[in-house]
Amino acid sequence: MGPPFKEIAQITLLNVRTIPSRLGTSLVVVVGIAGVVGVLVSVLAMSEGFRHTLASTGRPGRVIMLRAGSDSELSSGVAREQATLLATLPGIARDGAGRPLASAELNVMVDLPKKGQTAPNNVPFRGVQPAAFGIRDELRLVEGRPFTRGVREVIVGRKASRQFEGLEVGSHIAFRDSEWVVVGIFTTGGDVHESEIWADAEVAMSAFRRSGFQSVTATLADASDASLAALKESIARDRRLSINVLRQPEYYARQANVLATLIDVLGYSVATFMAIGATFGALNCMYSAIASRQVEIATLRAIGFGGAPVVASVLIESLLLALVGGAVGGGLAWLYCDGASLSTLNFSTFSQVAFDFRVTRGLLVRGVVWALAIGAVGGLLPAVRAARLPVTTALRTG
Template sequence: MAWLNQVAQITLINLQNVPRRLGTSLVIVVGIGGVVGVLVSVLAMGEGFRHTLASTGRSSRVIMLRAGSDAELSSGVAREQATLLAGLPGVARDGEGRPLASAELVVMVDLPRKGQADPNNVPFRGVQPAAVTIRDEVGVVEGRRFQRGVREVMVGRKASRQFAGLDVGSRIAFRDSDWTVVGIFVTGGDVHESEIWADAEVAMSAFRRTGFQSVTATLADGSAAGVAGLKEAVSRDPRLSISVLSEPEYYARQATILSRLIGVLGYSVAAFMAVGATFGALNCMYSAIASRQVEIATLRAIGFSGAPVVASVMIEALLLALVGGAVGGGLAYLYCDGASLSTLNFNTFSQVAFDFRVTRGLLARGYATVCN
């Protein structure tokens, strides 16, 4: 107990003298704060991207692709197959007996970001009338929905904020065809807000396509058993070479590659910064100890042993590092959380707009970095 009492007393004295060593103390705080801030900011980008894709879809919906395809762009579903898939037992129906299934075309169109000239791949989705009923989270916040049989589009809110020429009333040209933007829609912040939607038949004509990329359907039984039952029904039909995935499973797979890449990048950058911050902190602490030789000798002379002195110096450094971590994490939260960005989805090679997401878990990782 006497040893701990000595540590507490010396630590209190050291902290009271921090204003006299403000320069060296700030080096530690700023260095550690920079490491934590950068790490949390980079990981927040990966977390935002992962959350955007992972939050897309519901377990009661499935997406059906050509067997062996891992993304809609690499898939192909013939018209005949799309009709068969919509009529399978297990697919829910509306009040008039029509299947809640939408065969969809997905292509990439070139649009520049606002304030830039270089084009980016933006997903253009042709949907059937049931698409909005299936995805009941879709809501038009400005303008109206596109009309069937007309070259009109409605644009996801994130896409309208990120890319040029997507305001309501604007006319945009794709593949020698002009389209009018008639509405802005939201889907709860998921990946569909990065897309442009139009009538599937008009889109197929404009882009000279004869088939679809996928079929999205609502299940009568939205449980895992319902998904398994639909998979079994598909596998029994020799005319269908189709894979069936629940929407959460499909979009979670889409997020894997980039989330891992961002994680590796974030920890790599933070590791280099941490090495520099550690050497800076050690140098400052050595300088502080050297400048306090008389103070330390006095403490030894009045009866304090060497171990408590060393422990108090380490505790002081740890407390300053924790302050730096709190500052870095706080700044990352203030300036990054909710900030919008678009990046390339390596599975589809299209731009996905998302928001940075600073969570408690990311802040805890930042503090763990300090402690380690």
């Protein structure tokens, strides 16, 4: 016969032409693999969306300053005197009026039910100083107006307003014996702050009976590593300050790590169990295909086709079915999940964070790779069996 590649192409074409006569078993493979890929991509899209939301929060030129030893704002504490000293340190940027771009902030949890539910959820309530709006210049009011300093008014992140009850403009909300009026809705480009409620820091401290802040967020005059190192050195030399300084992206990346890793483990675990079932489905399909075409395969080998082309053709057929299943599963995950909104508990802060699923090109490629792996495993044993079956035995039993 001709070259091996030509033989493989000829046998593969024969295999593909017989798929309609084996439509039922072929669909089992396609649907099974589509399920695996759909679940895997959907769950990983949740992790990707959560990571993206936290990773997109902040800029390299901004820092967050916490009490030494604290790994989150909730466990931190910064006294008023310390906050004042931090704002005046060399290296902190200033606005056009010469005021430091540093905001001492309070971060507490308040209870609100999700829309259509009654169970309370932890929602971040952030008290900010006026400089916060100059530091986070990506913040835009999309509805209403800013809160008035000294008054119990709040502005709410757009994702929080969509996820939780009573956060529409004009609504009155009560927390710990204090009532607040929602006067605006803001967006920050989809980052974690859109899951928060903001108010004047001094009013918030009075309402929640706090005497100090929990963090200081500031813009660096120079975003270089040398400038950051100099700021850290200035803090280390001052015995009144026991403060840890982190760039915002680094801080929020740490916050995202625990939950995102847990979601990844869950996604791969579920997908692995489903993949085992899909592999057995592929095995059954390919064994059935070979059994129904036993005489045909034996005849091909009798007229000179080698065993290797037979193995390759069966594997290619299995991979083609897997590829179709992977494409279907990935397409459905993209159609139904990409951009879908969800809020979940951030284990680092024990607060609800709203985010959007993100079905990226990399996740779709990962799903297709899983599909092809299942197809390869499911097609290998039947392919080897087809190549090893004695010609005379196949013709006699057929």
